[in-house]
Each structure stands twice: as C-alpha cells, then as structure tokens.
Amino acid sequence: MHTTLTIANFNDAAELRDWIRFMQTDGVGVDMARRLLSTFGLPGDVFSAGFDELRAVVPERIARALLQAPTAMMQNRLELTLDWAAQPGHRILTLADADYPQALLNISDPPILLYIKGRSALLSATSLAVVGSRNATAQGMQNAERFSEAASRAGLTVVSGLALGIDAAAHHGGLRGEGSSVAVIGTGIDIVYPMRNRALAQRLAEEGCIVSEYPLGMPPVAANFPRRNRIISGLARAVLVVEAAAQSGSLITARTAAEQGRDVFAIPGSIHSPLSKGCHQLIKQGAKLVESEEDILEELGKLPMPMQPAQPSVITRADKDADALLGAMGFDPVDADVLSLRSGLGAAALSERLLSLELDGAVECLPGGRYRRVN
Template identity: 45%
Template sequence: MYPKILERCGHGGPALEDLRKVWATLGRIALPDAVKRDTLSRYARPDQALDVILDAAQAKGFRIDQLINEKLIEQDLRWSEESSREIIGLTDAGYPHLLREIASPPTVLYCDGRISLLHERSVAIVGSRKPTHAGVKIAATMAGDIARAGTVVVSGLAHGIDSAAHRGALVADGWTIAVFATGLDSIYPKRNRDLGSQIKEKGLVISEFPTGVGVRRHHFPQRNRIISGLSMGTVVVEATARSGSLITAGFAADQGREVFAVPGSVYSPPSNGPHQLIRDGACLVESGAQVLEGLGWLNPEKKKNNAPSEQPEWCREILRAVDFTPTALDQIAERCGLTIGEVSAILIRMECEQLVSACHGGYVRAG
C-alpha cells in the first residue's frame, strides 16, 4: 500500500516536510471532504487519519493509484517550496480558527503570501461583477477605510466589486486576502493577473484547490463559503437578485457572522440584492466606519476622528445637485440655476478636492 507515514516518522509525529506531504496527499486524495474531516476528527495526528482512510479504501476494493496521483502530489510539494507558500491542514495550529468553525471547512488550504493574515480580524466585501461607477467607488473607499483601521479585507478577486475592494485596501497600504476558485498557480480572471500578483506580494492569496485546477463553475460557491468563513462580517455592495454575492451573504448568516448591505437606487438592478438583504435583516451601512462600528471595532475616539467634515460653502449647492449615480452636466446646471460654463468651472475645482468624480454620463458624488 501507500507507504505509511506513521511508520516512517515514528511515534513523535511527522516532521514538517512529512506533515506537508500528508496534507498534500489529503488535498489530492479522490474522496469527499466530509470523509476526510470525519476521520481527522477521530485521530490525534493527520498521518494516522491518512493511513486509516487508505486502509478503508483498500478494504472496499480501491487501488491506491485510483485515489492518489504521486506526480500531482510532488507537483504541489515543489510549488510549496518557496518561503511565501504553505499547505495548511484542518488540524494544524496555523489553520484559521474562524474558518475551522464553519459547517464544512476545507480540509486543506494552499496559501501564498503573508500567511499570518489568516489570524487577523477581517471583513469580506463582495458584490457584482458588473457594478456601477458609484458601486466601484463605494467598495474601494469602504475597503480603504476598513484597511486603514488595521482590518484585513477579504474578497474573491472577481471583476467588479471584488477587484475594487482589493485595490482599495492596497491603495490604503492595508492588507487584503483573495480567495481563489482555482489553484494558486493560475489567476482568474486573466485581466486581474497584475492585481493578483500585487496581492501575493503585499497580502495573501489562498485556495482549497491544488495546483493545476482550472475554472469550474461549481467551485465559485465553494469559494464563497471560505470568503465569509474567514470573516467576522460580510458586506454586499451591489448585487442583482441572482448574484453569487447573495450566496456569500447566505453562508455568512448560516455561519453566525454579521451581514451588511449598502443601499442604492431603487431603479438600479444591482441594488436589488442589497435591498433584499436589508429586508431580511442585514445591517444597512454606508461607510467602512459603520461596518467597523457594527462589529464593535470602532472606538469612540476613532469614530469622532472619522466623522465627515462639513462641506465648504462655495460648493454645497452644486454638491446637492450631484447624485451618487451619474448626473448629467446640464441637469446639474438646471438644478443650481447656473450656466453650464459656471458649473463646469466649479466642478473642476470639486474634482481636485475629491468631492465629485467625472464619469461616463456626467458626474457622481465621491462620498
């Protein structure tokens, strides 16, 4: 049979290299995760559990080579040789305790980057792959505020809100974790290759899938439970009624974590998901500070310092005329009773002050 790691390592338990091979094998073995978790829960050491799993499979008529591909295991071990990479198992001390608490935690996590971030307090920010301009702005700003408070921002590296959240955290010189739905040797979607590389360098990327595993539709819901499982709270910025982000929010609720939702226009389909969550009891939030406050992580002094400053007199009237969704220049001028030329001159200054942002279709309020 497959060489028993228990016999090779002696009664003191496996050495680090052997332990890594145990987890690499458990990550590749062609059996349901539920079987692996159940067996691991009944034995003190993962090498013992692996031997029991393999013995039971042989007793049922399986050949070891049907369950284990040695070449793929060696591939994973070679991948993990870099100092920033690790293969962490469910019963390891380094496994994130919040994730271990969920109903179906991954047996194995493949990690690349600052692995210590798995043990920092964290908040997930998720949302639509086709967000509005305002949604992107909100996600990035919220992530930046949360990251500056020393909290890790977790998301799924998808195009849209996920990417905006990761970028917002990075721009704020904060920490972010990206949970992949593929192996860590590939970045999906390809357009986020540079962003994924930045996160590996300055944050952490993780996956429950070993190297070489590509894009499969059913992997995305599996990934979503990890995003929420790593986090004390999940924020949904924009999502249609059938968005995968609502699956993530559902996982968060089932896991006993906080669910937050950012409201939007009733005329905007990406607002349907957050509005549904709010009707179902999610906490309505409009800023990163409100998320931190909802989790009890915002002290009174910090809350005071983060209070929005009063807008200067010269721009208040125009600011009231600009919506959080694209507002046309002529519409702004009409609301203010000014000429387009007068409004344009003031809007340029407001852009410099980061009070508004130019976008396709006009201008939007920056916050």
C-alpha cells in the same frame, strides 16, 4: 466544527505528501475526507487501513483508490506541489496544523488544505469580507474602496474574492491600510483569474495574502466559485455587500455568512438600480443597513481613525456650474432629455458639462444613455 482532530505542528514532508495525495485521490472531496479523518485520524492512518475498514466508511470505488499506489502522474504532481510549498512566501496548511485559522475551524465544512501565498498570519486576523457585483458601477467601486480602506486603517483585514468590480476595489482599499487584504480564489493558487487582475494578485502576494483550497493547476471551474464563498465569509467577523443584483453570487456569500453566525451589512442604493436589488433584499431579511464606514467599525468595536481637517479651497465659476448640474441630477439615474429640462441647458452645453464631470469622476454614464452622480 463537526470534526474532531488532534491539532499539531506540521513540518514533516512525508506527512504533508500524505495530505496532498489524500485530497487528490479520485472521489475524496471535503465531506468524504472529513468522514475518513473522523474515523481513522491522519491521512497516513487512512492509507494504512484495510480494505474492509475503508469499505465500512466509503464506497468500494473510493476504498480501492485510497489503497492503490500513487501513479507516476500522481508522483509527479506531488513533487511539483512540494516544490511549490518550499518556495519563499508559499505555504500549505492542513486541517491538523496548529496555524490553521481558528475562524475556519468553526464552520461546518472547513477546507482540508489551504494553499497560501503571502502573509499567512492574515488568515487569523480580525477580518471584514467585502463582496459585490463584478459589473459594478463607479459609485459602487468607490464605496467598496473607501469602506475597505477605512476598515484596514482601523486594523481589520479585508477579505474578498479577487474578481473584477467590487472585489478588486475592496482589495485595493484594504492594501492601503495596516490590516491589508486577503484574496480567496476559486482556482489553483498558481493561476491568476481573471487575467486583468494579474498586477493586483502580484501585489496581494507581496503585501497581503492569497489563499485557495484547490490543488495547483486547477482551472477556473464555475462550480468552484460559489464553493469558495464559504471561506470568504468563514474567515471574517462580518460581511459587507456593496452592490448586488437580485440573483447574485454575493447573496450566496451573505446567506452563508448568516448561517455561520457572521454579521451581514449592506449598502442601500437607488430603488431604480438593478444592482441595489440584492442589497435591499438582504436588508429586508435582517442585514444591517450601513451608510458610512463608522456604522461598521462601531458595530465591530473598531473606532474609526480621526479625519484630517479639510483644507480651504477656492470655489470657481466652473465649480458652481458643476454643483448646479449635480443638484439637478439628484441621486437617481436620469437621461439627458430630463436633465436638460431640469437644468435649462441646451444639448451642446449639457453634453460638454457631462463629459467634464465624467472625466472628473463625478458622474458615470449608464446603459441606455442615462447618467448618475458619483459621491
């Protein structure tokens, strides 16, 4: 960490008020805050400093803002934030709090404040970050959920970003195990984004944890989401990229993870899939190729849970027909015309079987009328 601070227990509402006011002062971002704290100590010491002392560290505009008495609007915002923090299951950790996650203290730009809803102890647990495309395929979603569940059952906390697609699947999988799941969001902690994940967010708040560095009421601002990725990777021992296009926010998380000294894993895919390009790029750059949950768990020193023996099942004619069609399909996307030639099925029979397989979750329909099997 680049900043040296005295770590102490933190219970005084007046001091917490100073931290909140400090971080909501115009012009004081994470970098500026770290510079001020390194020079003066706690926020209260910053507010007590003279203008010339402040001016030696920060621009004049920010020095004047720090010395200005809180406006009525700021006072109201402070009261609302303190009221929020006083509610059960809510907490605000500061960089000087003894419970601040050690993993984040070791990154170059740790967040100054963490607004937390749920089980704050999960932020200090051994974690695996799972990230990927918002526009994920059915196979990608299944992989994210399955890998995350295995990690959670092995005792790892699954960290992701509450986005649609891979993130949501990772949280669902993580919540099924003892390790549970943490969502790092790019809005204020009182805002759910996207709204389609409202039920998932509620479950995370009750069974897992949601965390944000942004103040209450912060709307979804595009620049905040890449910024929060350093927290996702910073909390984790390693990052797993499930699906990612060549230009993807998930690659930002992976690069940040590598800079932070975290392991990076990637699941390979079809050479024809745009959502495999990012993973293949990472593998070329040194990320570890993983094909199973055990690959990750063994790397992180977590033994996989023993699998339950499969129950014998009766194989029907329909099962054989489905297996034959899946065999003809292979593992790469294929259009209906090619599949008809491979399988020898007419258009009507092929359409019927594809629909049945799609309803069973064994096949997904891709843009352009192509189909791909889902493991």
